[in-house]
């Protein structure tokens with residue numbers, strides 16, 4: 001599409017978050033290119049709403065950000081929402097290792113990252129350097145990623161306390177594209193409690209399922 005803006009700053013902003021009207025057929029070279037891209041983002045405007053589209057090597061996200069548009073628009077549909085892990089599900093043994101680490105750190109909080117490499121298509125767990133840990137406070141450094149590696153999950157514990165996203169967690173997660181998980185009540189015999197969300201585009205979205213293989217499968 002043609003982007004029209006009078007000054008370079010405005011043009012740069014529009015180029016950084018491109019907007020694509022959806023043709024009646026549902027696709028266009030630009031839209032199809034964005035959906036197939038290794039990394040990128042933009043918005044699609046269809047007769048049934050506005051879709052935020054985000055691609056990362058590990059993530060394909062299409063999320064509607066408005067209700068159906070009331071005005072008549074001679075456009076196509078924005079299509080179905082999706083939130084797919086292009087990297088696949090994270091092996092269960094990584095979750096077990098992380099929970100062991102969190103229990104070992106009790107009564108203090110602790111943190112872990114799940115990283116994924118797009119060249120070797122493998123996951124790795126990294127435990128960050130902790131600058132300060134108490135039962136209610138944790139200060140840690142986010143990992144420095146080597147070429148090809150991506151942060152998929154940012155996980156921390158609330159020790160023996162409940163699992164929830166605190167105001168500090170919300171502030172930390174606003175600008176990130178990642179899955180955030182919190183584990184709490186780690187010493188409970190009934191097992192830990194957990195909350196999760198996908199952070200993308202300044203939004204906190206519910207996860208359709210656990211990112212760990214087998215975690216949702218009862219059979």
Ligand SMILES: [Zn+2]
Pocket residue numbers: 156157158164165166169182
């Ligand atoms: Zn927290």
